[in-house]
Amino acid sequence: MSTPQATRPLDDQPTLLVKIFGKDRPGITAGLFETLAAYGVDVIDIEQVVTRGRITLCVLVTQPQGPEHEGALRATVHSWAEPFGLEAEIISGRGDNRPRGRGRSHVTVLGQPLLAADATSRIASAIAGAGGNIDRIFRLAKYPVTAVEFDVSGVDTATLRPELALEAARSGVDVAVVGAGLQRRAQRLVVMDVDSTLIQDEVIELFAGHADCEAQVAEVTARAMRGELDFAQSLHARVELLKGLDASVVDKVRAQVRLTPGARTLVRTLKRLGFQVGVVSGGFTQVTDGLREELNLDFAAANTLEVVDGRLTGRVVGEMVDRAGKARLLRRFAEQAGVPLSQTVAIGDGANDLDMLNAAGLGVAFNAKPVVREAAHTSVNVPFLDTVLYLLGISREEVEAAGLLD
Incomplete structure (x- = not known):
């Protein structure tokens, strides 16, 4: 098999920048290139944009042989553009675009x-x-x-x-x-917090509503916010208030859960593009398991409410999912997914998400507390979870065209 000849570097060759702007209409791009083709020029670069029905088309081409041919090309381009109500500008120069800087x-x-x-x-x-x-x-x-x-x-x-x-x-x-770089659209892993991130609710508060202990749960939460209790202590204290609830309350809580606007669109789009998606929660598997099934998530982990003889015991069992646990689970999910941490995205709103956000390649604070916004790589302060797609370079038009909007 023959090897194609390398083209001569353009660094010092004469070139022409052809700029066309005016009201957009079908056939402008084809017409310009048909006009240029008559002069045997080669295309080096093209840029076109349409804004509010106005087109700006820039074409960088090699200079035609002979000064008389350049003059004829200029005249022909202007003559072609005039009937369309377009303006043309042709600028002489040398070489290609300057190299982009490193970084x-x-x-x-x-x-x-x-x-x-x-x-x-x-x-x-x-x-x-x-x-x-x-x-x-x-x-x-x-x-x-x-x-x-x-x-x-x-x-x-x-x-x-x-x-x-x-x-x-x-x-x-x-x-x-x-x-x-190429890794931006490579197969990646996105891991989200659940309460006040993937969903609009705080699950412990939904359970508390069925146990008539909202005020007590709120007081324990306030103590934790003041630093009087760590996460594990506050979790155990709040779960203890649920002791004796009939296990059928789980179905009632699941029915109350409200997805954050844009959550379904986010997950659908990521899955369509080959991403793997998971959740980690300081809440309970009794809810996250349902979300995993509903949204076709790849990974899910949370604390588990103990149930004995059809009633909640007021205890949690299994691996504790706290601040350190969320970061640990992110690493575990990444290993299972075969994705380096540098290609992971973590999304959360609370202080117990910080270790996870900092461990990920991109940590997104979603409508988060000030301390979380300041520590995360970036923040999103709008109520639509699918805006995270834009941070990954995925446009709304792409999502609409694929029929993935919720």
Whole structure:
């Protein structure tokens, strides 16, 4: 088998940048290339975007042989564009696009419902201040949030992420910074917390409602928030209040559980793209097992309420799922899935999720407490769980086209 000849480097060759802009209509791209083809030029680069019905089409081509041919090409392009009401600009130069700088990242910015120009300016300035260059910008979603992605080069992801996190907090937008590369769309693992993340509810509170002990459970929770009890102590104290409940209450609680808006869309889309999805919860397997079946999850782990003779005993059995346990389970799921930790995503809202969020390749604080937002890689502060898809470079149009919206 023959090896194709390498083309001559374009670094110092004369080139032409052909720019077309005006009202979009079918056939513009085909017509321009038909016009250029008559002059035997080669295409080096193409960029086209349509915004509110206006097209901007840029084509970088080799210069035709002979100055008279370049002049004829210019005249022909202008003559072709005029009947369509298009404007044409042709710029002489040398070589291809400059090489992108080392250190490449995708920066996703979320605004609800729109993205303020001031916030966009601040993020762009912060990128420049960190030594980065914005090579490309495009929109991932326009509803119910606005999501745009900046392709950035010239600065390491690890350097850029904390800089933009500070600016995001000041500007009131959500910003995620992930490294560019083939692994972004590689088969990955996403692990979520359950209470107030995958679902809108706190499961222990749903059980407490059936035991008429909501106030006592709330008091134990408050003590834990004040640091008077650790997670294990607070869990045991709250579960003890459920002692004697008939086991049939599990079905009633399952029926009360409400998925977070966008949760089903998130899971469906990830599964369609080959991701593996799991949940870890400080709640109870009596609920997470049902969620695993309903959403076709790959992994699920939680504490288990002990049932004896058809009643809750007020105790939990099995492996404790606490703050350290969630991080441990993330690692276990990753090993079972054959996915390195660098290609995992963890999503949670509470302090007991922090170890898991920090262990993952990308930790997302979802409508989280301030301490969690500050420690996580990025945060999402809109009530739609499927916005996490945009952080992974998956656009709403892709989800709609696949019929995966819930």
